[in-house]
Amino acid sequence: MAEPTKIRAQLIPSAPTGAPTSAMVRILMNHDMETGLRLDPSGKAVAAWFIQTVVIRHLEKTVMTLHCGPAVSKNPFFQFTLRNARAGEKVSVQWIDSRGETRSDEATIA
Amino acid sequence: MPSRREALSLSARLATLLSLTGLMPNLALSREGVYRAAFEAHSLAELSRALGVQAPIESRELVLQAPDMAENGSAVQLTASTTASGIKRLLVLVEKNPNLLAALIELSDSVEPSVTTRVKLQQSSRVFAVGLTLDGRCLFAQKEVKVTLGGCAA
Numbered sequence: 388m389a390e391p392t393k394i395r396a397q398l399i400p401s402a403p404t405g406a407p408t409s410a411m412v413r414i415l416m417n418h419d420m421e422t423g424l425r426l427d428p429s430g431k432a433v434a435a436w437f438i439q440t441v442v443i444r445h446l447e448k449t450v451m452t453l454h455c456g457p458a459v460s461k462n463p464f465f466q467f468t469l470r471n472a473r474a475g476e477k478v479s480v481q482w483i484d485s486r487g488e489t490r491s492d493e494a495t496i497a
Numbered sequence: 498m499p500s501r502r503e504a505l506s507l508s509a510r511l512a513t514l515l516s517l518t519g520l521m522p523n524l525a526l527s528r529e530g531v532y533r534a535a536f537e538a539h540s541l542a543e544l545s546r547a548l549g550v551q552a553p554i555e556s557r558e559l560v561l562q563a564p565d566m567a568e569n570g571s572a573v574q575l576t577a578s579t580t581a582s583g584i585k586r587l588l589v590l591v592e593k594n595p596n597l598l599a600a601l602i603e604l605s606d607s608v609e610p611s612v613t614t615r616v617k618l619q620q621s622s623r624v625f626a627v628g629l630t631l632d633g634r635c636l637f638a639q640k641e642v643k644v645t646l647g648g649c650a651a
Contacts, residue, residue: 455600457617458594458596459599459614460616461571464574465614467609470607
C-alpha cells in the first residue's frame with residue numbers, strides 16, 4: 388500500500404467579515420513517478436510507473452481533476468486555491484496510477 | 498516584445514505541439530482516449546496532424562511563473578494561472594522532454610484558475626502554460642528554463 392498523501396488546507400483570511408473565504412490547498416503525494424527512462428544498476432530500464440489521474444473533492448463534489456504524465460516530479464506536489472471554503476470542511480484526494488493502484492486521503496480545512 | 502514574425506512562427510510551432518498532444522477540439526476522440534493520446538505524444542515528427550487547428554495565441558491573460566535557472570531538473574516548480582474567463586483546462590508543456598505534455602488540469606468554478614506543481618525537465622527547455630476554453634480558444638504563456646542537471650532519469 389502506498390504511503391499516505393499529505394494534504395494541507397488552510398483558510399486564507401479575507402478582509403470583509405462574512406465574505407466567502409478561500410483556502411489554500413497543498414498536496415504532496417508519495418509516489419516514485421518512474422518515467423520508464425531510468426536505468427537500474429544492471430543497465431535495464433525501470434518500467435514506467437506513475438500517477439495518472441488525481442481527483443480532488445470538496446464536500447463530495449469534484450473541484451479539480453489532474454491528469455499527470457511521467458514528467459511530473461517524483462512525489463508530485465500541487466497547490467491551488469479553493470473557493471467558498473469553511474473551517475472544518477473536508478478535502479479529499481484520490482489518485483490512480485498506471486498500474487491501477489489507488490489511494491484516497493482526506494484532510495480538514497483549518 | 499517579440500516581433501510579429503516571431504510571434505506568428507511561435508504560434509505555429511505551438512499549434513503543432515498541441516495538435517500532437519491531441520487536445521485540439523477538432524479531434525473526435527473520447528476524452529479518455531484524447532488524454533491517453535495526449536500524454537503519448539513524443540516528437541515533432543507528426544507535423545502533418547497540425548493542419549486545421551486553431552492557432553494558439555500568446556496572451557498576457559495567461560501567466561507562467563518559473564525559475565530562470567534550475568539546478569536540478571528533477572523537480573522544477575511552475576505556476577500556471579490565468580486572468581481570462583472561461584478557461585476550463587490548464588496544460589503544462591515542456592518542449593524538450595520525451596513527452597511534451599507534463600500535466601493537464603481540469604478546473605471547475607470552485608477553484609481559482611491557478612495551479613502550482615513540480616515537473617521534470619530533461620534539459621534546458623522552453624516551458625509552456627496553455628489555457629483551453631470550452632469554445633476552443635487557446636491561450637499560452639512561455640518561459641525558457643535553464644537546467645544544470647537534467648531530470649530525465651529522476
